[in-house]
Amino acid sequence: MKLEIDKLLARDVRSGARLLRWIDDGVAEARAVLKVIWQHTGRARVIGITGNPGAGKSTLTDQLIGRFRERGLSVAVVAVDPSSPFSGGAILGDRIRMQEHANDEGVFIRSFATRGHLGGLTHTTTDVVHALDAMGWEVILVETVGVGQDEVEVQRLAQTTLVVLTPGMGDEVQAIKAGILEIADVFVVNKADREGADRTVRELEQMLEMGKGGRPSLGELMHHGGLKASDLEQADRASPDEWVPEIVKTVASRNEGIDELVAAIDAHAEVYAKACQAPEFIRARLRQEFLEIYRRALFARGWSYLMHEDHLQQIVDRMLDRSSDPYTLAEQAVRALGSR
């Protein structure tokens, strides 16, 4: 099946839907298109929204769609279905809730479940964001449940990441465990109509005062002259210097606090845009993008070797009869790649 790049870049909905399906199915055609359109990426405002199941991410997303549409900006939403028992039916709920945007040509909403894919959901989501970006969607909202490494990876791709917490549910502690506090540019304390919202805000403030949470700034990492190799990974998710994570209280279901939230997002965007004038900031982002694709390519290559001529089975056989050990076997398998 053919796909016309010109149409795709002009935001043709059918071409876009086709590409996203290819990406989802992991077919080779998807990569071919992504190669061609990559040079058109880097224009969208990518905003991540993450937090525990039921925190109100979709309700907030819905409100944000409205605000960005009021400014005349086109908005694409990518919601990753966590396939978790907690949120069964939530996608359907999202569809119903976002129905009012259904006939708006300036809004594109796509939910998908990718758990179980080889290599996790990260790569599918990042490719989808690149595709939407190249297509010319001006704002891309990415909703993920902040529970695993995959989700954290996805949010590192966003320019601005919102971490949504709710009061009095122990969310704060769980978020620390998942490492998502380190990717927050803006903390949203949603369901502020519930008791304990101010306490959650205070806890976050204390945490930030102690220097925990929020992304490390590139300036901090560059402190001792150049970047050490061990800092590379940190730098990839560095926040612009001068940015101190903001904390915003919202009642998303009643449209309260959304103006303040948008103001915080805009403030961050401004600082981010300024930071982008520094080559090392852009380079850190590009490096992150490459490393992720590189990791994926390496793994795909290794995987195809393992699947070839029962290599994986032979390896397991040798572990089973204890004629070798997994460390040696892994080294041998990697070496075998070089000679292929």
Ligand SMILES: Nc1nc2c(ncn2[C@@H]2O[C@H](COP(=O)(O)OP(=O)(O)OP(=O)(O)O)[C@@H](O)[C@H]2O)c(=O)[nH]1
């Ligand atoms: N009381 C109260 N309820 C809210 C608020 N915001 C959202 N809700 C409700 O909380 C429930 C979950 O909201 P969602 O927006 O679906 O939450 P989510 O984080 O997207 O959930 P998952 O995608 O399943 O992880 C819904 O019933 C919302 O109506 C709020 O500020 N206050």
Ligand SMILES: [Mg+2]
């Ligand atoms: Mg949701």
